[in-house]
Amino acid sequence: MQINAEIDENKPFALSPNNGTKQKQSLSFLSHFFLWAKTNEQQPDIYHPLILHLLDVAASAEAILEREPGKTRERIGGILGLPWSQARSWILIIIACHDLGKASPAFQSKWIGARSLLAQSGLRCPPGMDLHINHAYVSQIALLELLRNREWPDDLALLVSDAIGCHHGERATPYRLDSLEGDRGAMGDPRDPNWSTARQSLFDSLIDVFSPGGVPTKSTLSGPDFMLLAGLTSFADWVGSNETWFPFGKPEDCADLMSWYRNRRLMADAALDAIGWNTREPLQIEEKSFEQVFPLFSPRPLQMAVAKAVSEAKEPCILLVEAPMGEGKTETAFYAHLELQRRLGHRGLYVALPTKATGNAMFERTLGFLNAFSSKRNLDCQLVHGATLLNNSFQNLRLGKIYSAESDGRIRAGEWFTSKKRALLSEYGVGTVDQALLPILPVRHNFVRLWGLANRVVIFDEIHAYDAYTGTLLMRLIRWLLALDSSIILLSATLPPSIRKKIAELVQAKLPSEEAAYPRLSVFRPGTVEQVSFECDPARRHTIKLSGIEPDVSVLCTTLQQQLSGGGLALALVNTVQRAQELYLQFPAGKAILENGQTTGKILPDGTEVYLFHARFPSDVRQVRENTALATFGKESVRTGRKILIATQVAEQSLDLDFDVMISDLAPIDLLLQRAGRLWRHERSRDERHHMTGPCLIVAGLIGDEPPSFKDPLWWGSVYCEDLLLRTWVLLRNRQELIVPDEIDDMVRSVYDENVEIPDFLMERLNKALIEKDGETSANQLIADQAIIGFPDDASWNTPELYTKYDEDEPGLHPTLIAQTRLGELSVTAIPVWPEDAFDPDRTVEFAASKILYLRALSLSRIGVVRKLKTIGVPEGWKKSALLRTCIPLILDSNGYWIGDAQVRLDDELGLVYIQKEGK
Secondary structure (H helix, E strand, O other): OOOEOOOOOOOOEEOEOOOOOEEOOOHHHHHHHHOEEEEOOOOOOOEEEHHHHHHHHHHHHHHHHHOOOHHHHHHHHHOOOOOHHHHHHHHHHHHHHHHHHHOOHHHHOOOOOHHHHHHHHOOOOOOOOOOOOOHHHHHHHHHHHHHHHOOOOHHHHHHHHHHHHOOOOOOOOHHHHHHHHOOHHHHOOOOOOHHHHHHHHHHHHHHHHHOOOOOOOOOOOOHHHHHHHHHHHHHHHHHHOOOOOOOOOOHHHHHOHHHHHHHHHHHHHHHHHHHOOOOOOOOOOOOOOHHHHOOOOOOOHHHHHHHHHHHOOOOOOEEEEEOOOOOOHHHHHHHHHHHHHHHHOOOOEEEEEOOHHHHHHHHHHHHHHHHOOOOOOOEEEEEEOOOHHHOHHHHHHHOOOOOEOOOOOEEEOOHHHHOOOOHHHOOEEEEEHHHHHHHHOOEOOHHHHHHHHOOOEEEEOOHHHOOHHHHHHHHHHHHHHHHOOOEEEEEEOOOOHHHHHHHHHHOOOOOOOOOOOOOEEEEEEOOEEEEEEOOOOHHHOEEEEEEEEOOOHHHHHHHHHHHOOOOEEEEEEOOOHHHHHHHHHHOOOOEEEEEOOEEEEEEOOOOOEEEEEOOOOOHHHHHHHHHHHHHHHEOOOOOOOEEEEEEOHHHOOOOOEOEOEEEEEOOOHHHHHHHHOOEOOOOOOOOOOOOOOOOEEEEEOOOOOOOOOOOOOOOHHHOOOHHHHHHHHHHHOOOOEEEEOOOHHHHHHHHHOOOOOOOHHHHHHHHHHHHHHHHHHHHHHHHHHHHOOOOOOOHHHOOOOOOOEEOOOOOOOOHHHEOOOOOOOOOEEEEEEOHHHOOOOOOOOOHHHHHHHHOOOEEEOOHHHHHHHHHHOOOHHHHOOOOOOOEEEEEEOOOOEEOOEEEEEEEOOOEEEEOOOOOO
């Protein structure tokens, strides 16, 4: 396209062709028409003028904020120390300036069509430029100078331009900025001021459109303010850069920028409608009681205590609920979210679980809860973890197939939010704690994820389930969330007292000198902690018969058969997959139990059903086994005959399973009590309990004059801290019963506060374990603090030179380059490949076939296997697949043996087996 203009500094400039509009004529004004932001590959002579793109993104930012609660807009205005009505213009101007750096020689030279345009404008490009210069960093440098010229406070201008300049995912280091400032390709030849004049002209035009008032009063940015501004900028850029919603303008459109902005502001609303970013309104406008929200539940003391606490909330807070399973903690948290959202202007909900399996279970419950409100408006709800392909409910939601209310409103899972970087932007979400922790790790666009969790209600369930590293990250995340105006709800059946102390420290308070008795609600507000004890459901108060047996799997097998001689449902929960497989093999061969064509267990000759469930099955098989476990041992299960579930810790959390008898390997007291919560979980008739007199817990290893070795062959010490196992053993060795929930708090406190009297013969072993534990715990806490982006309330967050890590699903990376939400053994994602798959490493796999393969995924951590698989690496054909690009094939022969090591075998009944070599 050719634009003809006669340049005369003394005459008005007339654009030709145009509609007669006249503008001030100058070289700087001409840059509006000749500088491009985007081009069209199909039509190489078409471009989108830069000034128009800047306004597109500003329009998107304003549309986003207009749909936010008023609290969000005021918080964004507070970034500049101004009320929103005064801050609006400046916020939109600085966000628009995100791509100001495209007005640079290096960027403009990327498009061959720009040469004639630049020649007309008088802008020159020096030879030999680096065309890979990051224009976002040029924007940062240019905006800093422009704001300083407007007499902005120096530190505020510095950090605001930094927040705008990192919209491509990461911050520029001081060294990188210094090198760009002297780069002719980045800033233009210092002897030729035209490029600087062009950027000034773009900025002045934005000033004309938005007409800002005085200079901001804030002198600097806090860490939370920086993250909010950076997150909003990236979000708005993603929306405003989409050509489906924002088609290219034409040079003549630059003649009336105000009209352009008004038009694009309407388009921004249409874009947000399309992706499902609706107005953030409370689910309920008027206060409702618990029974009004959950008409099928009668409120118990727990719900009444929480309802009273949230009715008094005037600022974001932390609620910690410690109560046994079955008390309705989840419904309580949902209700608390409703009231906190209504009272404090929170903008949505995210529920974080320790595992994908527990996340899947909570997703179903969350959908059921939201469905009661979806008739009012459309709601978006995302499942946020790495195995959403396996969750049929979520996949159906993406297709709009389920959870449609009878009226116009419905629950959806918008495709736009399914991107890993965008998922936390969705109004409602359920996923793993790992996804919630990524925002405070130095991954690309972490600030977008922080924006997503800001001013939300965030629920963390099963918070006792984390080690020192992940637990430290969780405390640091809560610190950030409080600084971002979020309220946090923490749920646990059993909790060591040290965690309550750490939570109190987050609000700069101390626990009461005499804490309320368990079960309890703790409310943490700045400078204060309030606690109240409440009564549990009397029907859930049990006296559990306790006994011990030798840990040998043959003893476990015999004991299970004896316990179920008259029928019943039993759980054998062991600490390692190998023990689960060995115990399963102790029972005689039987007829396969099939579900959807998959083996899930066996029926013995005497009619006993034995099921196996652990984490070393392919994902699709594991999902079938989980569903079978819920159907066979869940609330609605048929309680006839003899049925045994052999499982690892996958059955320990969140699955609603109910057993008459349990055998458990020795574990730390809080986890042992957590497991015991699966005993007599629901009210049953005497016939359904097979005339048993009460729940029975049998602990393997809790017998004899001293505890077993927790090393080879049990390897329990590799799973749990030995000092906790020893104190638990001492605490329980002479007991014949447990009274729950009455004794839960005292027992957990005794073990974790080291109030158990240790016999002399165990002191040397305990002291050695403590030395090892203290060193490991301190090291892991230090690693966690070094892993995060810093703290929100000091200067530690402001470290742009911090090396940027990568998400776990980035292919081909060394482990040191990956952001870790958990410490542990190196692992790989392996895909079992059978001879009939006709595997070809160079063949590109179509999506349908890649999905079938991906559904088989296994996470493997045995070091020898991991090393061999790493040597094989990701096949070239798989690197092009979005699903398979981080996976390594585990190539099997027709009998299931891995061709790389015949000691590894995938078995239909047992899962992946590591065959012990003879002599070991």
